[in-house]
Amino acid sequence: MRPSKRGLDIVLALGLLMFFGPLMLLIALGIKWNSPGPVFYRQTRIGKEGRQFSFLKFRSMRVNSDAQVHQEHAARLIRDNLAPADKQGGSLKLQRDPRITASGAGCAASASTNCPSSSISCGAI
Secondary structure, rough: OHHHHHHHHHHHHHHHHHHHHHHHHHHHHHHHHHHHOOOOOEEEEOOOOOOOOEEEEEEOOOOOOOOOHHHHHHHHHHHHOOHHHHHOOOOOOOOOOOOOOOOHHHHEEOOOEEOHOOOOOOOOO
């Protein structure tokens, strides 16, 4: 990667982090207040040139939740051969998922669970 492009990526990522930092702090406090466990969920993803990197997301589910709810939902979708167009609203997401925390439902609805700035500033994506 060109040094000028990398420098621009870092400056923009840090600028966005400073701008959205207060909101991210409020989300983190809401998660901590609402449910025990860590604020962030770390996910491994594949980045540039096939390198793995850790992607941080705000945790929206309860710690150690039972995955069987999701497995049964996925099996039902496969068995019934459902596509997003078949569902009202066009989403195959599990409705009223018991694993989701109250603060997680708000974060997921607003798509504010991702924290890409940290991955960009580390050079992963």
